[in-house]
Structures are given as C-alpha cells and as structure tokens.
Amino acid sequence: MTSMVSKFFARRFLQSSAGLVFGKEDPYHEEIPQDELGRKKKGSKRKRQVPPGLSQNDAKVLTEVRRRAYRLDQSLGFWCCGIGIGWNAIIIFIPGIGAAIAACLSYNVVQAANKIDGGLPNWLYTEMMANVSFDFGISLVPLLGSIASVLYKANSRNLLLLEKYLKERGQSNIANGNFAH
Template identity: 70%
Template structure:
C-alpha cells in the first residue's frame, strides 16, 4: 500500500515538473497517441522519429545521443517509485569514483552531441555542461546524491535540449528551402 502511494506521489510531483520544462522525460521513446493506437494498449511507446529537415549526420548524432542518454538514465526499468533508472544510477552507487565515472559518461554524451554539423552553439554547450556539473556535484553527496542522480537525469535533459535545438534547425531548413542531404 505504501509503495503504491509513494509511486503516485512521485509520479505526480516529478513527472509533472519534468514535463513542464522539457515536454517528455524519455529521450528515446514517445507514447503513441490515442488516435494511432489501433489494437495496442493505452500507454504503448515507440521510438521517437527524428525531426524533419535535418542532415543525415545530424539525424545520426541525435540518434546516438538519444540511445546513450536512454541507457544511462532509463534502460534498467523502474524503481519502486515508478521512476526509470539506468546505468548512471548504478555506477553512482560506487563511493567516490562512481560519481566521477558517471560524470565522464555524461561528458561523453555532450561530446557526441557536439558532432552535429557546425558543432553545438556556445549557449547550448554551456547548458549541457551545466547539467553535467550539477549532476556530478549532487552525486558527490553520499546516499542522497544517488537518489538525486536518479531524479535529475542530466543525460535525458541534454538529449532533449539537443533535440529541441535540432527541431528548430530543421524548421529553419525547411522554411528556407535548404533540404540537407
């Protein structure tokens, strides 16, 4: 009973706040709209399609960043509160060095994102590195830092920041008549 109550409270509090800021928590999957469900049950998910108007390189980079973010933040399923956990949370459990390894893996996600055509703009790179630094700093606190690492999901935030930036770039490419190859 307490587990169900905890799950309801956690979902309402944390998912609502993440959805307000980023639109979706999961960088890799999206929920299928009710009109498209057909025979599938409500809540079914599918991979997010890439935004239209992007070059092949940008699409490839976005796919790689999404995949890495998903593995680090959500791939291992859900904990008792209904929040997804990934390898970053497991690695962070190791005292001392775990936070450093998790921060390095998050840095690798940012470096992968920097491979888009023309590289990341400075403002976006700064936002992404700030997420990594916040996640690392909070992860240094014993025990509480592990919980905060599970909730903060810096990699998913960075993936969604990149996707929003590339979505705008794609819209500009389409409106200007620049269709990348």
C-alpha cells in the first residue's frame, strides 16, 4: 500500500513539475501577443494580465494570491539551475520548524484564494490543500525533501489552479452577459 501511494505522488510530482520548472507555463508572466509587440522583440514577456469578465473582488483576490505566491516561490531575484528561488526556499531549511512555517504560509495563500466571490469550490479547495499537504510531507525529509519542496512550488501550482478557474468563470460571465466593465 505504501508503495502505491509513493508511486502516485512521485508520478504526480514529476508530471506536473516538469511544466512548471522547465518553463512550459510561467504563472507570473505571459508572452506579449504579436499584435502588441511594437518595438519589443518576439518572445518578450510581461506580467500576466487579469482575465476579462471577473468581478472587482475576484480580480483583487487573484492579484493578491499572485503577489503572495511570487514572494514565496520566486521573489529573491536569483535563479539556481534555472529555478527561481523565493522565501520558502530559505524558510524550509530552518531546522525543526521550517517545514511547518512554510506550510502555514502556503495555507495562508489558499485562504487568500478562498476570498473570491462565493469562495472556492470544494474540489478546487481540496486540490489546493493537497498541494500544500504534499509539499509539507516531502519537506519533512531532511535535505533532499527540502530541495524537492523548493522544486515543487506548491504556491505557484495553486496560483495556476486559481487562475484557470477564474479564467473559466470570467468567460462564462461574459457569455452570459453577467459582466459589465
């Protein structure tokens, strides 16, 4: 049974971290569309825009979650082996309590996301908490677990989940005429 559980989490970690770590989906920046490039070269990036069709509160919450996740996962301004380093990378290495502090900070990101209009749906809240729990679990393993936790970037994953959900909600609002901007 333990073997099956470990295989499940290892598969999940390896599949989903490949896109996040190796640049397939950047949760903080987007490529500037061809028609908006102007003098900038092709492939230039900008901060991700708030998806259209969201309420003012949802846009505010998404911006706040993006800011918190960035601080925890990539804000320190240096890259190690192509991977951005944030405050979680420092906190996680505090002996004894680092994993617990990092988990509490990640939980705060989920709670901030839960402030969207109507709150998070149960399935999304559960998936976000699973990311936080998995990150906490692997960070309990001395040294290698801490490194794996830095690579896993639970906050960035949760940001991508929230943004995808809000993007779909915004498109639905526009299609139903529920949005006046």
